[in-house]
Amino acid sequence: MTRPVIALDADGVLLDFHLAYAHAWRRVFGSFPAERDPLAYWPMDRWDVPRLGLIGKMRFRAAFNEGFWSSVPSMPGAVQACHRLADAGYELVCVSALEQRFEAARLRNLRALGYPIERVIATGHRETACSPKAAAVESIGAQVFVDDYLPYFRGVAASIHTALVLRAPNGSPNSGPELGLASSVHQDLAAFAESWLAR
Structure with a gap:
Protein backbone atom coordinates (compact mmCIF):
# COMPACT_ATOMS: atom_id res chain seq x y z
CA MET A 1 0.00 0.00 0.00
CA ASP A 16 20.13 25.12 9.73
CA PHE A 17 21.78 26.82 6.77
CA HIS A 18 22.43 29.96 8.86
CA LEU A 19 24.68 28.09 11.28
CA ALA A 20 26.40 26.24 8.43
CA TYR A 21 27.02 29.60 6.71
CA ALA A 22 28.76 30.95 9.84
CA HIS A 23 30.96 27.84 10.08
CA ALA A 24 31.87 28.19 6.39
CA TRP A 25 32.80 31.83 7.03
CA ARG A 26 35.13 30.76 9.83
CA ARG A 27 36.78 28.12 7.64
CA VAL A 28 37.46 30.63 4.87
CA PHE A 29 38.19 33.84 6.79
CA GLY A 30 39.44 32.53 10.14
CA SER A 31 36.85 33.80 12.62
CA PHE A 32 33.29 32.88 13.56
CA PRO A 33 31.11 35.94 12.85
CA ALA A 34 29.25 37.74 15.61
CA GLU A 35 25.48 37.66 15.45
CA ARG A 36 24.02 40.96 14.28
CA ASP A 37 20.31 40.12 14.01
CA PRO A 38 19.02 36.75 15.28
CA LEU A 39 15.68 37.40 13.56
CA ALA A 40 17.16 38.02 10.08
CA TYR A 41 15.85 35.78 7.31
CA TRP A 42 19.05 35.88 5.21
CA PRO A 43 22.37 34.68 6.72
CA MET A 44 24.35 37.69 5.45
CA ASP A 45 21.98 39.87 7.50
CA ARG A 46 21.98 37.64 10.56
CA TRP A 47 25.75 37.56 10.89
CA ASP A 48 27.98 40.62 11.24
CA VAL A 49 29.93 40.03 8.04
CA PRO A 50 31.18 42.54 5.48
CA ARG A 51 29.96 42.60 1.89
CA LEU A 52 32.56 40.76 -0.17
CA GLY A 53 34.34 41.87 -3.29
CA LEU A 54 34.84 39.63 -6.31
CA ILE A 55 37.86 37.72 -4.94
CA GLY A 56 36.26 37.30 -1.52
CA LYS A 57 33.04 35.99 -3.09
CA MET A 58 34.99 33.48 -5.15
CA ARG A 59 36.85 32.22 -2.06
CA PHE A 60 33.65 31.95 -0.04
CA ARG A 61 31.62 30.25 -2.77
CA ALA A 62 34.35 27.61 -3.10
CA ALA A 63 33.56 26.58 0.50
CA PHE A 64 30.05 25.49 -0.53
CA ASN A 65 31.33 22.15 -1.79
CA GLU A 66 30.46 18.48 -1.31
CA GLY A 67 31.76 18.56 2.25
CA PHE A 68 29.66 21.60 3.12
CA TRP A 69 26.41 20.13 1.77
CA SER A 70 27.13 16.86 3.60
CA SER A 71 27.44 18.52 7.00
CA VAL A 72 24.72 21.16 7.51
CA PRO A 73 23.33 20.86 11.08
Missing part, protein backbone atom coordinates in the same frame (compact mmCIF):
# COMPACT_ATOMS: atom_id res chain seq x y z
CA THR A 2 1.40 3.39 -1.02
CA ARG A 3 2.03 5.80 1.83
CA PRO A 4 0.92 9.45 1.51
CA VAL A 5 3.86 11.72 0.69
CA ILE A 6 4.99 14.91 2.44
CA ALA A 7 7.55 16.98 0.51
CA LEU A 8 9.94 18.89 2.75
CA ASP A 9 12.32 21.72 1.95
CA ALA A 10 15.79 21.36 3.45
CA ASP A 11 17.44 24.69 4.36
CA GLY A 12 15.36 26.52 6.95
CA VAL A 13 12.97 23.59 7.45
CA LEU A 14 15.12 20.50 8.05
CA LEU A 15 18.60 22.03 8.13
CA SER A 74 19.71 20.09 11.85
CA MET A 75 17.06 22.66 12.71
CA PRO A 76 15.95 22.30 16.36
CA GLY A 77 13.17 19.76 16.73
CA ALA A 78 13.08 18.87 13.04
CA VAL A 79 14.40 15.29 13.29
CA GLN A 80 11.84 14.47 15.98
CA ALA A 81 9.05 16.08 13.93
CA CYS A 82 9.98 13.95 10.92
CA HIS A 83 9.92 10.78 12.99
CA ARG A 84 6.44 11.69 14.25
CA LEU A 85 5.24 12.12 10.67
CA ALA A 86 6.93 8.91 9.50
CA ASP A 87 5.50 6.96 12.44
CA ALA A 88 2.05 8.26 11.46
CA GLY A 89 2.48 6.58 8.07
CA TYR A 90 3.84 9.32 5.83
CA GLU A 91 6.68 8.97 3.34
CA LEU A 92 8.97 12.00 3.59
CA VAL A 93 10.80 13.30 0.51
CA CYS A 94 13.21 16.23 0.59
CA VAL A 95 12.69 18.67 -2.30
CA SER A 96 15.57 21.14 -2.24
CA ALA A 97 16.56 24.10 -4.44
CA LEU A 98 20.08 22.74 -4.59
CA GLU A 99 22.27 22.08 -7.61
CA GLN A 100 21.70 18.51 -8.76
CA ARG A 101 25.38 17.59 -8.36
CA PHE A 102 24.95 17.93 -4.57
CA GLU A 103 21.83 15.77 -4.35
CA ALA A 104 23.69 12.74 -2.96
CA ALA A 105 25.57 14.92 -0.45
CA ARG A 106 22.28 16.29 0.84
CA LEU A 107 20.87 12.80 1.29
CA ARG A 108 24.00 11.69 3.16
CA ASN A 109 23.64 14.75 5.40
CA LEU A 110 20.00 13.97 6.23
CA ARG A 111 20.68 10.28 6.87
CA ALA A 112 23.67 11.07 9.11
CA LEU A 113 21.45 13.34 11.22
CA GLY A 114 18.90 10.57 11.68
CA TYR A 115 16.14 11.82 9.39
CA PRO A 116 13.73 9.11 8.17
CA ILE A 117 14.21 10.34 4.59
CA GLU A 118 15.39 8.12 1.75
CA ARG A 119 15.00 10.44 -1.21
CA VAL A 120 16.19 13.92 -2.17
CA ILE A 121 15.13 15.79 -5.30
CA ALA A 122 17.39 18.73 -6.16
CA THR A 123 15.59 21.24 -8.39
CA GLY A 124 18.08 24.10 -8.58
CA HIS A 125 17.00 27.68 -7.94
CA ARG A 126 15.46 30.20 -10.28
CA GLU A 127 13.02 33.07 -9.80
CA THR A 128 10.23 32.36 -12.28
CA ALA A 129 6.46 32.62 -12.45
CA CYS A 130 6.29 28.91 -11.63
CA SER A 131 8.48 27.52 -8.87
CA PRO A 132 11.17 25.01 -9.91
CA LYS A 133 9.84 22.84 -7.07
CA ALA A 134 6.24 22.76 -8.32
CA ALA A 135 6.75 20.00 -10.91
CA ALA A 136 8.86 17.90 -8.53
CA VAL A 137 6.29 18.10 -5.75
CA GLU A 138 3.51 17.13 -8.15
CA SER A 139 5.52 14.30 -9.75
CA ILE A 140 5.95 12.49 -6.42
CA GLY A 141 2.25 12.79 -5.65
CA ALA A 142 2.81 14.87 -2.53
CA GLN A 143 -0.19 15.54 -0.33
CA VAL A 144 1.70 18.30 1.50
CA PHE A 145 4.62 20.57 0.62
CA VAL A 146 6.46 22.34 3.48
CA ASP A 147 8.83 25.22 2.67
CA ASP A 148 10.14 28.40 4.32
CA TYR A 149 10.36 30.42 1.07
CA LEU A 150 6.94 31.63 -0.10
CA PRO A 151 7.86 32.09 -3.80
CA TYR A 152 8.43 28.32 -4.06
CA PHE A 153 4.65 27.84 -3.74
CA ARG A 154 4.13 29.55 -7.11
CA GLY A 155 2.51 27.10 -9.52
CA VAL A 156 1.99 24.33 -6.96
CA ALA A 157 -1.27 22.49 -7.67
CA ALA A 158 -4.22 23.64 -5.57
CA SER A 159 -4.80 20.03 -4.45
CA ILE A 160 -1.47 20.05 -2.56
CA HIS A 161 -1.49 21.52 0.96
CA THR A 162 1.23 24.18 1.10
CA ALA A 163 2.59 24.68 4.62
CA LEU A 164 4.73 27.78 5.09
CA VAL A 165 7.36 27.84 7.83
CA LEU A 166 7.75 31.51 8.76
CA ARG A 167 11.09 31.24 10.59
CA ALA A 168 12.87 34.60 10.98
CA PRO A 169 10.77 37.68 10.09
CA ASN A 170 13.34 40.41 9.37
CA GLY A 171 13.83 40.79 5.63
CA SER A 172 11.63 37.76 4.99
CA PRO A 173 10.03 37.23 1.57
CA ASN A 174 7.14 35.54 3.38
CA SER A 175 4.74 38.47 3.31
CA GLY A 176 2.39 40.37 1.06
CA PRO A 177 -0.32 39.19 -1.34
CA GLU A 178 1.43 35.88 -2.08
CA LEU A 179 0.67 34.70 1.45
CA GLY A 180 -2.53 33.48 -0.16
CA LEU A 181 -0.42 30.72 -1.76
CA ALA A 182 0.06 29.14 1.67
CA SER A 183 -2.63 26.76 2.91
CA SER A 184 -1.27 27.04 6.44
CA VAL A 185 1.45 28.92 8.32
CA HIS A 186 3.72 27.56 11.09
CA GLN A 187 6.67 28.74 13.14
CA ASP A 188 8.75 25.63 12.42
CA LEU A 189 8.49 22.03 11.27
CA ALA A 190 7.59 20.79 14.75
CA ALA A 191 4.61 23.16 14.83
CA PHE A 192 3.51 21.93 11.40
CA ALA A 193 3.74 18.29 12.45
CA GLU A 194 1.74 18.99 15.62
CA SER A 195 -0.97 20.78 13.65
CA TRP A 196 -1.11 18.28 10.79
CA LEU A 197 -1.27 15.19 12.99
CA ALA A 198 -3.95 16.75 15.20
CA ARG A 199 -6.39 17.16 12.29
Whole structure:
Protein backbone atom coordinates (compact mmCIF):
# COMPACT_ATOMS: atom_id res chain seq x y z
CA MET A 1 0.00 0.00 0.00
CA THR A 2 1.40 3.39 -1.02
CA ARG A 3 2.03 5.80 1.83
CA PRO A 4 0.92 9.45 1.51
CA VAL A 5 3.86 11.72 0.69
CA ILE A 6 4.99 14.91 2.44
CA ALA A 7 7.55 16.98 0.51
CA LEU A 8 9.94 18.89 2.75
CA ASP A 9 12.32 21.72 1.95
CA ALA A 10 15.79 21.36 3.45
CA ASP A 11 17.44 24.69 4.36
CA GLY A 12 15.36 26.52 6.95
CA VAL A 13 12.97 23.59 7.45
CA LEU A 14 15.12 20.50 8.05
CA LEU A 15 18.60 22.03 8.13
CA ASP A 16 20.13 25.12 9.73
CA PHE A 17 21.78 26.82 6.77
CA HIS A 18 22.43 29.96 8.86
CA LEU A 19 24.68 28.09 11.28
CA ALA A 20 26.40 26.24 8.43
CA TYR A 21 27.02 29.60 6.71
CA ALA A 22 28.76 30.95 9.84
CA HIS A 23 30.96 27.84 10.08
CA ALA A 24 31.87 28.19 6.39
CA TRP A 25 32.80 31.83 7.03
CA ARG A 26 35.13 30.76 9.83
CA ARG A 27 36.78 28.12 7.64
CA VAL A 28 37.46 30.63 4.87
CA PHE A 29 38.19 33.84 6.79
CA GLY A 30 39.44 32.53 10.14
CA SER A 31 36.85 33.80 12.62
CA PHE A 32 33.29 32.88 13.56
CA PRO A 33 31.11 35.94 12.85
CA ALA A 34 29.25 37.74 15.61
CA GLU A 35 25.48 37.66 15.45
CA ARG A 36 24.02 40.96 14.28
CA ASP A 37 20.31 40.12 14.01
CA PRO A 38 19.02 36.75 15.28
CA LEU A 39 15.68 37.40 13.56
CA ALA A 40 17.16 38.02 10.08
CA TYR A 41 15.85 35.78 7.31
CA TRP A 42 19.05 35.88 5.21
CA PRO A 43 22.37 34.68 6.72
CA MET A 44 24.35 37.69 5.45
CA ASP A 45 21.98 39.87 7.50
CA ARG A 46 21.98 37.64 10.56
CA TRP A 47 25.75 37.56 10.89
CA ASP A 48 27.98 40.62 11.24
CA VAL A 49 29.93 40.03 8.04
CA PRO A 50 31.18 42.54 5.48
CA ARG A 51 29.96 42.60 1.89
CA LEU A 52 32.56 40.76 -0.17
CA GLY A 53 34.34 41.87 -3.29
CA LEU A 54 34.84 39.63 -6.31
CA ILE A 55 37.86 37.72 -4.94
CA GLY A 56 36.26 37.30 -1.52
CA LYS A 57 33.04 35.99 -3.09
CA MET A 58 34.99 33.48 -5.15
CA ARG A 59 36.85 32.22 -2.06
CA PHE A 60 33.65 31.95 -0.04
CA ARG A 61 31.62 30.25 -2.77
CA ALA A 62 34.35 27.61 -3.10
CA ALA A 63 33.56 26.58 0.50
CA PHE A 64 30.05 25.49 -0.53
CA ASN A 65 31.33 22.15 -1.79
CA GLU A 66 30.46 18.48 -1.31
CA GLY A 67 31.76 18.56 2.25
CA PHE A 68 29.66 21.60 3.12
CA TRP A 69 26.41 20.13 1.77
CA SER A 70 27.13 16.86 3.60
CA SER A 71 27.44 18.52 7.00
CA VAL A 72 24.72 21.16 7.51
CA PRO A 73 23.33 20.86 11.08
CA SER A 74 19.71 20.09 11.85
CA MET A 75 17.06 22.66 12.71
CA PRO A 76 15.95 22.30 16.36
CA GLY A 77 13.17 19.76 16.73
CA ALA A 78 13.08 18.87 13.04
CA VAL A 79 14.40 15.29 13.29
CA GLN A 80 11.84 14.47 15.98
CA ALA A 81 9.05 16.08 13.93
CA CYS A 82 9.98 13.95 10.92
CA HIS A 83 9.92 10.78 12.99
CA ARG A 84 6.44 11.69 14.25
CA LEU A 85 5.24 12.12 10.67
CA ALA A 86 6.93 8.91 9.50
CA ASP A 87 5.50 6.96 12.44
CA ALA A 88 2.05 8.26 11.46
CA GLY A 89 2.48 6.58 8.07
CA TYR A 90 3.84 9.32 5.83
CA GLU A 91 6.68 8.97 3.34
CA LEU A 92 8.97 12.00 3.59
CA VAL A 93 10.80 13.30 0.51
CA CYS A 94 13.21 16.23 0.59
CA VAL A 95 12.69 18.67 -2.30
CA SER A 96 15.57 21.14 -2.24
CA ALA A 97 16.56 24.10 -4.44
CA LEU A 98 20.08 22.74 -4.59
CA GLU A 99 22.27 22.08 -7.61
CA GLN A 100 21.70 18.51 -8.76
CA ARG A 101 25.38 17.59 -8.36
CA PHE A 102 24.95 17.93 -4.57
CA GLU A 103 21.83 15.77 -4.35
CA ALA A 104 23.69 12.74 -2.96
CA ALA A 105 25.57 14.92 -0.45
CA ARG A 106 22.28 16.29 0.84
CA LEU A 107 20.87 12.80 1.29
CA ARG A 108 24.00 11.69 3.16
CA ASN A 109 23.64 14.75 5.40
CA LEU A 110 20.00 13.97 6.23
CA ARG A 111 20.68 10.28 6.87
CA ALA A 112 23.67 11.07 9.11
CA LEU A 113 21.45 13.34 11.22
CA GLY A 114 18.90 10.57 11.68
CA TYR A 115 16.14 11.82 9.39
CA PRO A 116 13.73 9.11 8.17
CA ILE A 117 14.21 10.34 4.59
CA GLU A 118 15.39 8.12 1.75
CA ARG A 119 15.00 10.44 -1.21
CA VAL A 120 16.19 13.92 -2.17
CA ILE A 121 15.13 15.79 -5.30
CA ALA A 122 17.39 18.73 -6.16
CA THR A 123 15.59 21.24 -8.39
CA GLY A 124 18.08 24.10 -8.58
CA HIS A 125 17.00 27.68 -7.94
CA ARG A 126 15.46 30.20 -10.28
CA GLU A 127 13.02 33.07 -9.80
CA THR A 128 10.23 32.36 -12.28
CA ALA A 129 6.46 32.62 -12.45
CA CYS A 130 6.29 28.91 -11.63
CA SER A 131 8.48 27.52 -8.87
CA PRO A 132 11.17 25.01 -9.91
CA LYS A 133 9.84 22.84 -7.07
CA ALA A 134 6.24 22.76 -8.32
CA ALA A 135 6.75 20.00 -10.91
CA ALA A 136 8.86 17.90 -8.53
CA VAL A 137 6.29 18.10 -5.75
CA GLU A 138 3.51 17.13 -8.15
CA SER A 139 5.52 14.30 -9.75
CA ILE A 140 5.95 12.49 -6.42
CA GLY A 141 2.25 12.79 -5.65
CA ALA A 142 2.81 14.87 -2.53
CA GLN A 143 -0.19 15.54 -0.33
CA VAL A 144 1.70 18.30 1.50
CA PHE A 145 4.62 20.57 0.62
CA VAL A 146 6.46 22.34 3.48
CA ASP A 147 8.83 25.22 2.67
CA ASP A 148 10.14 28.40 4.32
CA TYR A 149 10.36 30.42 1.07
CA LEU A 150 6.94 31.63 -0.10
CA PRO A 151 7.86 32.09 -3.80
CA TYR A 152 8.43 28.32 -4.06
CA PHE A 153 4.65 27.84 -3.74
CA ARG A 154 4.13 29.55 -7.11
CA GLY A 155 2.51 27.10 -9.52
CA VAL A 156 1.99 24.33 -6.96
CA ALA A 157 -1.27 22.49 -7.67
CA ALA A 158 -4.22 23.64 -5.57
CA SER A 159 -4.80 20.03 -4.45
CA ILE A 160 -1.47 20.05 -2.56
CA HIS A 161 -1.49 21.52 0.96
CA THR A 162 1.23 24.18 1.10
CA ALA A 163 2.59 24.68 4.62
CA LEU A 164 4.73 27.78 5.09
CA VAL A 165 7.36 27.84 7.83
CA LEU A 166 7.75 31.51 8.76
CA ARG A 167 11.09 31.24 10.59
CA ALA A 168 12.87 34.60 10.98
CA PRO A 169 10.77 37.68 10.09
CA ASN A 170 13.34 40.41 9.37
CA GLY A 171 13.83 40.79 5.63
CA SER A 172 11.63 37.76 4.99
CA PRO A 173 10.03 37.23 1.57
CA ASN A 174 7.14 35.54 3.38
CA SER A 175 4.74 38.47 3.31
CA GLY A 176 2.39 40.37 1.06
CA PRO A 177 -0.32 39.19 -1.34
CA GLU A 178 1.43 35.88 -2.08
CA LEU A 179 0.67 34.70 1.45
CA GLY A 180 -2.53 33.48 -0.16
CA LEU A 181 -0.42 30.72 -1.76
CA ALA A 182 0.06 29.14 1.67
CA SER A 183 -2.63 26.76 2.91
CA SER A 184 -1.27 27.04 6.44
CA VAL A 185 1.45 28.92 8.32
CA HIS A 186 3.72 27.56 11.09
CA GLN A 187 6.67 28.74 13.14
CA ASP A 188 8.75 25.63 12.42
CA LEU A 189 8.49 22.03 11.27
CA ALA A 190 7.59 20.79 14.75
CA ALA A 191 4.61 23.16 14.83
CA PHE A 192 3.51 21.93 11.40
CA ALA A 193 3.74 18.29 12.45
CA GLU A 194 1.74 18.99 15.62
CA SER A 195 -0.97 20.78 13.65
CA TRP A 196 -1.11 18.28 10.79
CA LEU A 197 -1.27 15.19 12.99
CA ALA A 198 -3.95 16.75 15.20
CA ARG A 199 -6.39 17.16 12.29
